[in-house]
Amino acid sequence: MSPGASAGPTPSFHVPVPAWVSVATWLCLISLVALLIGMGYRRWRRNHRPKISEAEASMRRWVAWVASRWPWEAQNLGLVLVDETTRHRRPWWSNHVLPPVVCYPRATFYPAANGLRAYVQTLPGVGLDQVAKMAGHLANAWGCIRVEVRQDRPGLLCLRGLLKDPLAAPWPVRPDGRPLADWLLHVGVDDEGDMVLLPLANLSGVTVAGVPGTGKTSLQRWWLCQLAPHPAVQIAVLDGKVSDPADGDYGDLAGRCFAAAGDDPIQANQTLQRLWETMRSRSAWLRANRGTSQFWDAGPSDDCPLVVVIVDESHTYATAATKAQREVCESNIWYLTKLAKEGRSRGFLTVFVTQKQTADAIPTAIRDVCQVGLAFGVRTMDGAVAALGDDIRQYPEIAPTELIGRQWTGVAVMRRPDCAGFHRVRTPYVSEPDAALIAGQYAAFTRDPGSMAPLLSVEGPVR
Ligand SMILES: Nc1ncnc2c1ncn2[C@@H]1O[C@H](COP(=O)(O)OP(=O)(O)OP(=O)(O)O)[C@@H](O)[C@H]1O
Ligand SMILES: [Mg+2]
Incomplete structure (x- = not known):
């Protein structure tokens, strides 16, 4: 055989891989990278989070506890909307009519000075009057001395749960004789x-x-x-x-x-x-x-x-x-x-x-x-x-x-x-x-x- 002549087709060792296997491999790789980035980020957050005192941590735990009980509390106090319009609907899998749906107001809870603050979305029939009437019961349930309710804006109520009364102590002041600023x-x-x-x-x-x-x-x-x-x-x-x-x-x-x-x-x-x-x-x-x-x-x-x-x-x-x-x-x-x-x-x-x-x-x-x-x-x-x-x-x-x-x-x-x-x-x-x-x-x-x-x-x- 003369030099340069072809030795015939090179044997191929390529094993055909089904497309789904490569997609799955890529997905696994991407998930692994995302997981590692997520873990790294959480670790970084943990190390860079501002240090909070034990009192603040316990306040946060209490607020989380109050938030977790909210659906239960709202339903037991009647702060719910019973949506009767579902009564005539039927699910696609059966002929039985659906029961009325009970909705409770969505709420977000935050720690605040001397207690917590909650923003509660109103529902038809559940507004300022209804929640304000239940303020005493909410205070008992949350362990507060008082719960105040006010309308924050249309459709949103603001609840203040107070653990201690910030106004109970006298406040003596000595006037400094400075004139009023901006009236x-x-x-x-x-x-x-x-x-x-x-x-x-x-x-x-x-x-x-x-x-x-x-x-x-x-x-x-x-x-x-x-x-x-x-x-x-x-x-x-x-x-x-x-x-x-x-x-x-x-x-x-x-x-x-x-x-x-x-x-x-x-x-x-x-x-x-x-x-x-x-x-x-x-x-x-x-x-x-x-x-x-x-x-x-x-x-x-x-x-x-x-x-x-x-x-x-x-x-x-x-x-x-x-x-x-x-x-x-x-x-x-x-x-x-x-x-x-x-x-x-x-x-x-x-x-x-x-x-x-x-x-x-x-x-x-x-x-x-x-x-x-x-x-x-x-x-x-x-x-x-x-x-x-x-x-x-x-x-x-x-x-x-x-x-x-x-x-x-x-x-x-x-x-x-x-x-x-x-x-x-x-x-x-x-x-x-x-x-x-x-x-x-x-x-x-x-x-x-x-x-x-x-x-x-x-x-x-x-x-
Ligand atoms: N902001 C305050 N914090 C703590 N103590 C107060 C305060 N204001 C008044 N007091 C106490 O209450 C007393 C009575 O206050 P004040 O004379 O202002 O009452 P009043 O409501 O005007 O009473 P009246 O109706 O009899 O005139 C004061 O002498 C003081 O001891
Ligand atoms: Mg007076």
Whole structure:
């Protein structure tokens, strides 16, 4: 055979492999690689996860336990939708009709400060009312002292389970004398430790109710300590508890108040008339000097300050003890209603404080135009309704009727203009000497706003 000649076909050792075997091999290989990557990633996560304390770990275990019981809990408490529309359906494998389907609301649970937070999706017939009614049973089942329910957004409820009450301890503070920032008034701290700030802009009025000794006046003191350092704020106080305002709870703050009145309805009437005249003359002043009738377009200034009127024990001015006083009381109610209804756009904010929030103490016409309501402890649900409106009946677990007792002094239920529902707030406590110090320090800022804006001729109430 000559060189280069072919030796014939080379014997082939290729064994034909069925296609499925190679696919399966590839799949196995890919799965193995994915498994190794997954294990590596988990190991990496384990090593790089932030270290959590034993307390936090046990809190997470508890939340997982509560979450695992939710389907069972929801069904036992009747928080379910029985879907009857399935009744007439038949499965493809049989002729028997299907039974109704029982659906429970889907929920996601998270650990939160002092307990847990759960977001629960509503179902037809299972909404805020139904879940709020079961809040007490849920608290028992989860081992919480309280479960609060609120509407987070349409179709979603937010449940707060509290293991301990973050508001049960007093909170003494010492005012630092810094003026308000951005016209946000500090009210207190809520269940989750967040600061509750009240935007003063465009606020018409605030009502504060509560049985004696629950912290209503102390809260006014705290507010005055925040307002006093601002030169664009002027304060008037009507204290229905004492004949001479200098002797009462606001006596130490008198230096920072441009007007004050005691429990005499006639004296109060004169003060209210003066305030009302100042308020009425504001519109013309605002138009002439700012080109608008809306005070808050430019906000408070030294020449056109925010006027805060505190009416403590406001029922004194509205309820007549004698026949002779009736006319004056009617006139007082007229002025107070005007301040509440017309004050917002003219830079007046009226705070009505009373032990007795019933229609005879504070007319509902006044309560309903005040955007913010605070109720410290009250004895009856009717008192809570009078203070906060009828909606509070839907939130019995946080009603102010639960705030009776020494440990709840300074804790209030609040209706806020910017959030739905009600919120419990622990208000700080400022001692009288500390407040007096602030008032004295800024007494030079006190000016009568009536002397700044020219008065126009205005007509008072028909007597
Ligand atoms: N935020 C608070 N934290 C702790 N204790 C408070 C707080 N506020 C008030 N107190 C305590 O409660 C007492 C009564 O407070 P305050 O005078 O504010 O009650 P009130 O509701 O105005 O009562 P009244 O209706 O009789 O005027 C205070 O002297 C103080 O000891
Ligand atoms: Mg008081």
